[in-house]
Amino acid sequence: EKKIGMTEAWLRKHRLVYIGATRHPFILSIRDGSINIDSYKTWLxxxxLFVRACVPFLASLLVKAWKESDEDGDMEVILGGVASLEDEISWFKREANKWGISLSDVVPQKPNINYCRLLESLVSPDVEYTVAVTAAWALEVVYQESFAHCIEEGSNTPPELKETCARWGNEAFALYCQSLQKIANRRLQKASDDELKKAEVMLLSVVEHEVEFWNMARANV
Ligand code: HMH
Known part of the structure; x- marks a missing residue:
């Protein structure tokens, strides 16, 4: 008998909220090909800006793993995540160039500012490793599940957006998310009730910020 982890239990409990993020109208419009390209450009x-804000967040998670983790392997997983951000930032620059977007002129919108503020709050040493790694897993898995849906069988994603979807929808990224999930589950298994509560609230907060982020892209068409 295989017992399910805490993260799986939480996704079941909060299934509708989670589906609200991973099957958001923005994602469904990519998948069915009806997307307004201006909303894609806004999202991009x-x-x-959001991915740039992820760098100090993931770097701080690396510090927490180094100080607080009971397992050597955690650092390698997180280090891999930090390392992939360099390539990701280069990709954003190329993609923006392709669509005629000048990234130096981009002004962060309210939902983005709020989400980046949440990330920055997690950098604090007062935030436990368990809570921060739950947040990291949640924010990656929403993108993974959302974009994987856009390249599944039967999808009608515009060819020029397939590469974008594959960035987060690919198998290697899914494995990275699974590694983060395993770390989160392991930590949550040993966590105090207080830490468990904080991590669950954090999961919900991340998913809600993801929904607001997709909403922002759709509102600006
Ligand atoms: C808003 N959430 C947002 N942007 C991203 N690039 C990810 C998650 C995944 O890295």
């Missing part, structure tokens, strides 16, 4: 420009 805003996400570039």
């Amino acid at each position: 420009a805003q996400d570039y």
Whole structure:
């Protein structure tokens, strides 16, 4: 008998909220090909700023793993995530160029500012490794599940957006998400009730910020 982890239990409990993020109208419009390309461009420009804000967050998670983790392997997983951000930032620059977007002129919008503020709050040493790694897993898995849906059988994603979807929808990224999930589950298994509560609230907060982020892209068409 295989017992399910805490993260799986939480996704079941909060299934509708999670589906609200991973099957958001923005994602469904990519998948069915009806997307307004201006909303894609808004998402791209805003996400570039968000990914830049992920660098100090993931770097701080690396510090927490180094200080607090009971397992050597955690650092390698997180280090891989930090390392992939360099390539990701280069990709955003190329993609923005392709669509005629000047990234130096992008002004962060309110939902993005709020989400980046949440990331920055997680950098604090007062935030436990368990809570921060739950947040990291949640924010990656929403993108993974969302974009994988756009390249599944039967999808009608415009050819010029397939590469974007594959960035987060690919198998290697899914494995990275699974590695983060395993770390989160292991930590949550040993966590105090107080830490468990904080991590669950954090998961919900991340998913809600993801929904607001997709909403922002759709509102600006
Ligand atoms: C808003 N959430 C947002 N942007 C991203 N690039 C990811 C998650 C995944 O890295």
